[in-house]
Amino acid sequence: MDHQHVLVCLQNTLSPSNQVRAEAENQLKQYKKVDGYSVLLLQIVTSDQVSVHFRQSASIALKMLVRKCWDRRIEYVDEELALSGQAQQPKFIINDNDKAIVRTNIVEAIIHSPPSIRTQIALTMEAIAFTDFPTNWPDLIPKLTSYLTSQDLKVTHGALEALRRVIKRYEYLSTKKKERAQLVELVANLFPLLSQLFSALLKVDSNESAEMQTLLVRMFWSAINLGLSPYFYDTNNFMFWMSLMLELAQKDIPEQIQPADKEERPRFPWWKAKKHVFKLFIRLGQRYGDEKVAGDKPADRKFAKQFDSV
16 A cells, blocks of 8 residues: 555645545545555554644544444445445455554554544544454553553543543443443442542643543543442442542632633633533432432442432
8 A cells, every 4th residue: 555645645635626635535435445544544643754634634534434344333335336326345344453453553542642633543442442342452451551550641641531432332331231240340440540540630730630630520420321330339439539529620720721711711621621520410419319219229229328418
């Protein structure tokens, strides 16, 4: 595959000329079925020698490729054949070797990419995790755990972004027996470490710290959205997390560090973090504020009774 030609095509997708842009997009569609294309896109995304604009284009192309061609459970339609009325070809799937290379390197891609690219790669990882984790990706959590303990805030931030995408997988799946057991294990193994990280971040007043705390709050939401794990039935664990949330919610935000335009403030990292805390408090109140609606599990009813007395 011609690395330089792919770069030219990515560059031309940003062209103001409709014809140039259409030709580039058509050429990239042809590359989509070539072995090694997904790996090349990831290499472009992580290359410091490539303009950030082209890296961002590559990250979007990779995201769309993975969403359509990673797993057979996602229906793939060849647009040109569909329009021509011809019979559909067997669905194209990225080969196993390319998948393995992408899985091996995507966490590092998230960690070392600028924010505009990091978001796209994190969404790509979410799509992969949905089908491959944990069976085909057993080393993911050990890798993320090692990065979460890094002294480099950028590395920890990227690891949190990646872990958020893994936990999000269970946000609406955790009532299924198999997925429920996986989530229980993840919470038991990771949330003690995450609570310590949360506590440390509360002492850091940077916008990046606020963004990382938002990720932690959202992970908590995903973990409890459809039910509590045994880890949270322990009053000490739950109350520690609530004390962290409350501290964040009550944190004073100096006027001088906030955007001068008040319409911009809802997007300011610290206010976004607070918003997600209050959203979480509302969810907990709806779910466990009344013992009568807490569910049939004795543990849930017992928790609701304790929650109501807090």
